[in-house]
């Protein structure tokens with residue numbers, strides 16, 4: 067018998083599968099299309115780490131399973147190579163990103179091949195390929211024409227280290243100490259700048275993005291993350307009259323029920339109202355305060371633990387509910403995020419306002435019952451007090467009635483706000499698709515533009531796409547207002563599409579998240595004759611999209627997953643497709659840690675799959691990774707564990723190659739376990755419970771080893787179960803079965819194209835055992851239980867206690883006598899249980 071040698075059989079089968087295009091569906095004629103997609107990887111030059119392989123293997127098993135169930139599975143792969151991630155790496159090693167990309171690409175595809183995943187190798191794509199980013203630019207143009215692109219001055223996130231703007235989603239969120247407000251890529255603290263940038267109007271889709279979450283089949287925690295990010299809040303816009311003036315300041319509040327408790331008013335240092343409200347005698351102090359607060363970061367300003375500071379403007383506004391004047395303060399715990407940067411201060415019911423009021427001795431008037439507002443703000447629910455005719459109303463009802471009451475006087479209206487803001491897509495970097503816009507000074511001066519509100523700006527005509535990224539030797543970021551492309555003098559000079567005069571190209575590139583927001587639309591079209599004419603060919607798209615199964619990381623909930631949903635909705639509205647959610651099902655996998663710690667480059671514990679593939683083979687690594695725990699929970703990678711999995715695959719090898727365990731007929735004692743294993747593995751893969759599927763196969767191999775034979779057909783069935791997990795080993799053994807003549811006909815094709823084995827329900831059903839139940843040695847009942855469970859005390863005890871004939875004697879159970887818990891439980895496996903009271 068030959069030894070199990072993955073080093074020989076794995077490359078051999080990989081070559082054959084690829085040559086025979088085993089995993090390449092017929093894109094036009096497929097009858098049962100199933101689009102199985104794994105999240106777009108952005109590998110660095112060091113290549114895939116074991117965390118990537120974990121995700122890909124889990125997705126691959128699912129795809130292989132579906133293929134064997136008779137679907138035409140399309141499982142493409144590609145590379146997200148544009149963007150800050152790759153560019154920062156190139157900067158670090160002092161190489162040109164285009165050169166790094168070449169190397170990365172080669173290494174990446176080599177590694178993927180070695181993992182044995184069943185990819186449609188004819189359909190690969192890379193985001194930096196002009197054939198691809200031509201269409202990324204086309205999308206920008208389409209959105210512009212649809213009125214979904216805006217150029218506006220707005221507070222944007224700016225990373226001083228990456229020297230570029232970032233979208234809100236690329237700034238690490240609050241919640242984890244020490245990282246809030248930092249750049250997602252380099253962890254530098256992000257600054258707020260007031261700058262003119264390109265935005266996609268994703269906020270127009272906020273309600274739809276939220277509503278559809280009710281029906282799409284996604285992991286619940288990812289839905290929750292999206293809901294929070296969209297952050298819908300209902301409330302009211304309330305106007306505060308400035309004392310002795312006709313001007314009114316609108317504020318948004320989610321708690322109009324607390325308005326009687328508004329004892330002061332706060333504006334942000336950046337607010338346009340500062341100028342109007344500061345009286346001459348307070349000017350000096352206010353200016354001094356603003357100067358100091360400008361030096362603070364947003365994180366510093368809004369941290370709940372930070373001491374609140376502020377300064378009085380000298381002005382008052384009128385509380386519209388009480389009619390009393392309240393002082394206006396400038397305080398930097400208020401941020402100029404939305405609207406006017408003004409809030410009403412309700413110290414009794416908002417902790418930050420409470421801190422502020424305590425420090426500056428402002429009145430604290432409780433208007434909602436509950437808590438002790440002299441000690442802390444009461445942010446809970448309750449009935450209204452100190453609120454005139456609204457006293458006694460529950461707070462929610464009061465909020466509505468107060469809004470209505472103020473609305474009658476024109477001082478309030480209901481309003482819905484979202485945390486989601488428009489997507490800032492400009493980047494002052496080099497390594498991305500140039501934004502396909504042209505600016506003409508002449509047209510700007512004449513007030514002419516493709517859009518009225520944007521004089522001077524024109525989209526690049528679609529026939530002239532792509533706008534190729536020019537090769538720049540010095541591609542380093544230079545800071546705001548100086549994108550690297552501004553140096554490409556010849557490239558940026560272009561004639562105006564409107565007047566023909568000398569104009570210039572936009573020198574910014576688009577956000578890398580735009581590249582990945584639509585890649586799955588492109589995959590099926592690649593290789594089609596229409597690929598040059600369409601971003602995604604309508605007929606092919608109709609056949610294959612939306613994606614049937616999408617597997618990826620939960621950490622992309624508010625980035626990629628939100629953006630790709632938005633882009634899909636836009637495509638629908640443009641009449642390009644007839645669905646509006648890109649993924650029928652999204653499954654979030656867990657994360658892999660190594661030897662108990664999070665993998666990170668700085669800790670030096672990043673596990674690269676290559677060395678393990680060399681040592682044990684890809685099949686062993688695949689099975690080991692999937693055995694670490696439930697797929698949605700991840701697991702801890704340990705060197706010791708992987709050897710155990712290698713021994714398991716060896717055991718399988720020896721059973722099949724030994725020649726004694728496979729015969730003409732399956733032994734009766736193996737029939738029942740085999741069909742149970744088929745049922746278990748089938749159900750487990752369906753639910754992506756790969757670890758328990760592997761455990762079931764291990765158990766079966768033990769039983770088979772202990773005695774009995776399988777028929778050739780049944781031996782083949784077991785290999786089919788193994789095939790998604792250990793595809794090379796299963797294929798090799800499948801073909802070795804041909805030495806049995808009757809088998810020859812069926813094994814001409816790959817095991818991965820065989821139908822998934824079926825179990826016989828009759829053989830799965832288990833015999834029932836009868837257990838006698840006694841209380842103090844007297845027979846009180848009998849229970850029936852599956853025979854395997856009849857040997858497990860916990861299972862039997864649970865069932866016996868639930869039997870009303872028995873329960874009435876036991877304390878703590880329905881109808882049981884008080885004070886008589888069983889002192890002892892005597893258990894005879896499979897026969898008897900006796901509760902001794």
Ligand SMILES: [Zn+2]
Nearest residue numbers: 225228249252
């Ligand atoms: Zn950064």
Ligand SMILES: [Zn+2]
Nearest residue numbers: 506509562565
């Ligand atoms: Zn012009």
